[in-house]
Amino acid sequence: MSDLPDLIVIRGRGRVSALGTDAAAYATVSSAPFQTQADGSHSLPVARLPATAETAVATLQRSHPAYRQLDRTVLLALLAARQATADAGWNPEATPSTNQHPITTNHQPALTVSIGSSRGATGRLEQFHADFLADGAVAAAASPLTTLGNVASWVAFDAGSHGGAALSHSSTCSSAFQALGNAVAWLRAGMATRFLAGGTEAPLTDFTLAQMHALGIYSTFPAADWPCRPGAGRPSTFVLGEGAAVFALEKATAASLASERHTNEPIFVLEGVGFGFEAIASKTGLSSDGQHFQQAIRQALHQANRRPADVDAVVLHSPGTPAGDASERVALRAVFGDELPPLLSNKWLLGHTLGASAALSLDFALHVLATKQWPTAPFATDLAQAAPRPIRRILINAAGFGGNAASVLVTQL
Template identity: 75%
Template sequence: MTEPIVEELVVIRGWGRISALGVASTPSATSPPPFTTHAASLPVAALPAAAEAALADLRRTVPAYRQLDRTVLLGLLAARQATAAAGWQANPTAPTTPLTVSIGSSRGATGLLEEFHADYLAEGTVPVAASPLTTLGNVASWVAFDAGSTNGAALSHSSTCSSAFQALGNAMAWLRAGMATRFLAGGTEAPLTDFTLAQMRAIGIYSPYAAAEWPCRPGAGKPSTFVLGEGAAVFALERVSRSSLHAEPLAKPVFVLESVGFGFEAIGSKTGLSPNGQHFQQAIRQALAQAQVTPAEVDAVVLHSPGTPAGDAAERAALHALFSPALPVLLSNKWLVGHTLGASAALSLDFALHVLATQQWPAAPFTTDLAARTEKPIRRILINAAGFGGNAASALVTML
């Protein structure tokens, strides 16, 4: 199929991330598992020491940051990397370009909210700052503040584990409509608290494997190997004309965010999904239709695949329904960073960009259907995300 020429493109000028891998996209092939054991005696994908130190340094840079939740600080770190990579740092002598911010998070200020609640149960009072520091809007507004945005909107999104793609989809809509020219969009989550881990354990999906045994195993079948992680990824998006890109000296690859599609299925159980992944099918079809490409033009899929047997199987059933007889290359980064809830889709997109740029990724050290390698060049990747309540989202990214 000959692709139509789209004059206006949404390009990813820069991006940043922080996760159990630190600020790297993937570990070296000889790295040990990036998992640790939480005080709750469960394996988790927590920040390594160097990333933890960077978070502590950030907290000290601005007095007001000392009171911020960990989720917000992770978002600030990733956003700073994205703006630096895009060359968007504030320049007092340059004209001000409006910058809009759109950040997704499933739980928001998880740790701080739990601390305030514990103090209330013990003391019967809460500080004045409790409400403004724990609203979901608190996440995007601080990212906008730190980025120096004074003339753009700050939007926060929460739709469980597809929250980051809700933020990316919103950003694309604004950019295409001409309501903005520059966007910081992504997701952030710091859910490694006793209470949140207890919630995941109560659902019955948590991995039985120890931290040193690669406990998160998407595509490996039974038992369920869900592992909670923390992290953030933020992308500097810009609407540009194709002609202007051709006029620039392209010293590095240009990544285009082609589409973000959404799906929903009304399931009675809010933790359930249909065996054939109807919400995935809807989201993928919408993403393909927006980008005006066929399934055959997708080279790889970064799966949502959290390591739960039912969820993994439903996503693959959806892919078989749309891509048969030959599936694209199947990839995942959750065995490296865990499931980061509202940040997971953003970190999956970050992983997709790494694959596009390097044509490489580490092979999973367990039996799975994830690809170890491919001889075919990868130029377009579909990224899936899904969450409680029957929602799903899919994004397409390509490299020019």
């Protein structure tokens, strides 16, 4: 257990992705969960929500009149946050009705919310702009529905928060861990007692797909042939996905957690959140030795008072681009030496969900900690198929355009 006097505990979690909303879906994958989407003259593989999750999103959107106008990015965050609060047992009856503003009950402290998203309300922004180009008119709701702060504020509303802060973060693909780091700082400082933190992204629009394709990194493998292949080398196998993951966080002491160990429920502690930054000339590139990764990993380990040898596995950022994959592995060898911990990834199942990817990677890490199992990739890669020792502590990496990286260390008590 960490030597820090205050421990940050993950009380609940929720997710939605190409595998749906069930955490156990990782154990039942039998075929590539990708679909094909047309982008002008190209047909590209994407990691879109399955039908069951689409039904859940549609039901949520109909549950409140105001929700019918929300962007898909916001709706995915609401869906994941509802799961997280229910999993934590936090005031589930506070979901707002159509005729009453949500009020936090007296016995429940106000929730604080911090949500990361790289692009925010992508679909609504593009639609409002298309409408403007078509007829010169702009809807009155265009601005409030497309600001980045719109994401966290709706999560707070839906969670029944009254008086708690609602913070939105955007730092490209590490946005969710920026939100998580903010949550940890607030909790340890006593500025909040309960926190919902995570990331969300719904970028599967024609324009966003065209942007990703223009970078020259998009996978050429068909949707049914595992098109996203982190750690497989060349060619590039980047695939865009959508999804969200949100976590219910509280501060606790080691003594209070010791009394909970008699239960069968796993106890997850967020031990460290580290950040790394590089001033690089190419805002879409990164250094060959991943200096930002190295800084973020070392900071997370230092914050948790842990050594590299204490890490049992690493969930990679590894987007399936040769340069990005290689840079992260060089950084890992700089920290861990030539004998790396088992390398894991969920992007070959979920695609790259941009601002939600770090949160979904953390959710995957918690699944591995709880079950001691993970699906193995059906293609040649350096991703681990087994671990030499029991996995109790996992490092999770994330990185984004502009030379930023973030690492989280999580352990199961």
